[in-house]
Amino acid sequence: MSSTDDVVVGGPGTLREDSRCASRRPQRLHTWMSLIPVREYELTRPPEVLFLDTFVTVERTPAEGASYLVRFEGDVPMTTVVEFGMIFVWYGDDLAVPDRPFPTLFSEPFPTAYVSSPPTVFNATHVMDFVENGSDNLHFTAVHLWDHSRIFDHEVTAETITLKQDTRFHYGKCSTKRHIRLLSRVLPELELTQDYVYHGPCLAVVGATGKGTPDMHALVSLTPEGPNRTRVYVTIALAPTTFPVWMERGFGRVSRGRSVAEVAAGVMAGYVQNEFDIDAVIWSNRRHTHHPRLLPSERHLIDVIRWGRTFYPPGFDAEESGRPSDVPRGWRDLGDLDSLSTDDVRRFKIGGSHLVAFVDAQGEPRVFPAHCPHQGAHLGHGGTVVDGCLRCPFHGFHFDPDGNCVGRNPQKRSAKIESLELEAVPCRVVERRIHVFV
Numbered sequence: 001m002s003s004t005d006d007v008v009v010g011g012p013g014t015l016r017e018d019s020r021c022a023s024r025r026p027q028r029l030h031t032w033m034s035l036i037p038v039r040e041y042e043l044t045r046p047p048e049v050l051f052l053d054t055f056v057t058v059e060r061t062p063a064e065g066a067s068y069l070v071r072f073e074g075d076v077p078m079t080t081v082v083e084f085g086m087i088f089v090w091y092g093d094d095l096a097v098p099d100r101p102f103p104t105l106f107s108e109p110f111p112t113a114y115v116s117s118p119p120t121v122f123n124a125t126h127v128m129d130f131v132e133n134g135s136d137n138l139h140f141t142a143v144h145l146w147d148h149s150r151i152f153d154h155e156v157t158a159e160t161i162t163l164k165q166d167t168r169f170h171y172g173k174c175s176t177k178r179h180i181r182l183l184s185r186v187l188p189e190l191e192l193t194q195d196y197v198y199h200g201p202c203l204a205v206v207g208a209t210g211k212g213t214p215d216m217h218a219l220v221s222l223t224p225e226g227p228n229r230t231r232v233y234v235t236i237a238l239a240p241t242t243f244p245v246w247m248e249r250g251f252g253r254v255s256r257g258r259s260v261a262e263v264a265a266g267v268m269a270g271y272v273q274n275e276f277d278i279d280a281v282i283w284s285n286r287r288h289t290h291h292p293r294l295l296p297s298e299r300h301l302i303d304v305i306r307w308g309r310t311f312y313p314p315g316f317d318a319e320e321s322g323r324p325s326d327v328p329r330g331w332r333d334l335g336d337l338d339s340l341s342t343d344d345v346r347r348f349k350i351g352g353s354h355l356v357a358f359v360d361a362q363g364e365p366r367v368f369p370a371h372c373p374h375q376g377a378h379l380g381h382g383g384t385v386v387d388g389c390l391r392c393p394f395h396g397f398h399f400d401p402d403g404n405c406v407g408r409n410p411q412k413r414s415a416k417i418e419s420l421e422l423e424a425v426p427c428r429v430v431e432r433r434i435h436v437f438v
Contacts, residue, residue, distance in 0.1 A: 031200035034221030142396035347380030
């Protein structure tokens with residue numbers, strides 16, 4: 001079963017809704033960022049476009065071709081590039097003088113249309129959440145429910161991250177939308193090899209080939225919008241040989257010149273964007289930490305995290321989030337024992353601490369800090385109880401009733417991962433009420 005709603009405990013019997021405890025990291029990175037698709041701008045002509053924790057203005061210039069003038073806060077001109085139907089801008093200490101050229105996104109672009117999805121805004125997220133996930137092999141099976149994922153040829157340089165990924169999955173199996181999950185049962189399994197290049201934290205370029213899908217170019221562009229929110233566009237183009245000539249000609253006659261490849265690219269852009277929805281549930285509730293307890297098999301993630309920090313302007317630094325220092329420790333009433341069960345995780349906030357709780361097979365309450373020691377995921381948002389163990393929704397690690405991490409298979413508990421031990425919160429039961437020491 002899934003976890004229930006948050007409750008904040010203010011005293012015996014006092015329960016009220018809790019707000020999410022999202023991480024905070026600086027979003028003003030020195031890098032190239034997408035701003036808005038040309039088509040979207042031309043359709044809406046917004047007086048301001050949200051960008052970072054402020055805004056920019058955009059105006060079309062009278063020069064030949066698609067040329068745009070972007071002004072930071074309506075005042076300072078920014079360096080602007082228009083490619084693949086997107087308006088890109090440079091942000092750095094000197095807005096108008098990039099310290100690196102605009103990257104080559106596709107060495108051999110397809111002659112077919114590059115189609116951008118409508119924007120999706122993810123609250124309580126950071127652009128590095130997306131980049132770290134792309135290099136995080138474990139989460140693809142735990143979160144996206146893929147049957148196979150293998151990342152290889154992973155390389156981090158000063159300006160780029162490159163990697164290859166072999167995958168086998170059913171699209172939509174993990175979707176937050178019920179109708180897409182049902183559709184995934186009848187869609188064929190996809191086998192893909194994907195080549196990724198991250199040109200800074202905000203531009204991910206992907207080439208995909210494989211069984212059950214056409215050859216594809218994808219650009220995932222991330223734009224900070226507000227201090228802790230990310231706007232995402234997915235741009236897709238399909239290989240020109242995807243559909244036969246007779247089909248393209250016939251479709252063009254009845255669709256005012258649009259191609260089958262263009263329509264299919266738009267649909268696939270929506271498919272790719274939908275895969276982020278389940279990740280966003282994790283991101284918006286995780287606690288960012290400078291020093292995640294990564295395993296030896298995840299050592300390349302350390303390089304990715306360090307790489308992301310190099311794009312922050314001087315003077316910015318990520319702050320740890322945790323228990324407020326002015327909250328005194330002591331025994332506090334968590335609630336009625338009967339409110340917990342053996343197959344459900346409940347979330348609490350009490351005395352400044354975020355907690356999760358369930359009862360073991362003997363009916364004893366088990367209470368833990370809410371955030372996984374591995375990478376800070378909130379164990380109550382998507383976490384479950386499996387074979388008496390608390391399962392993390394981010395990477396599928398299981399914690400037994402004593403807080404020992406027994407790996408990703410709770411039926412094989414002989415080997416414990418000591419670095420991922422979850423420290424139990426002291427608790428006692430008094431007249432069917434749970435008291436915790438926090």
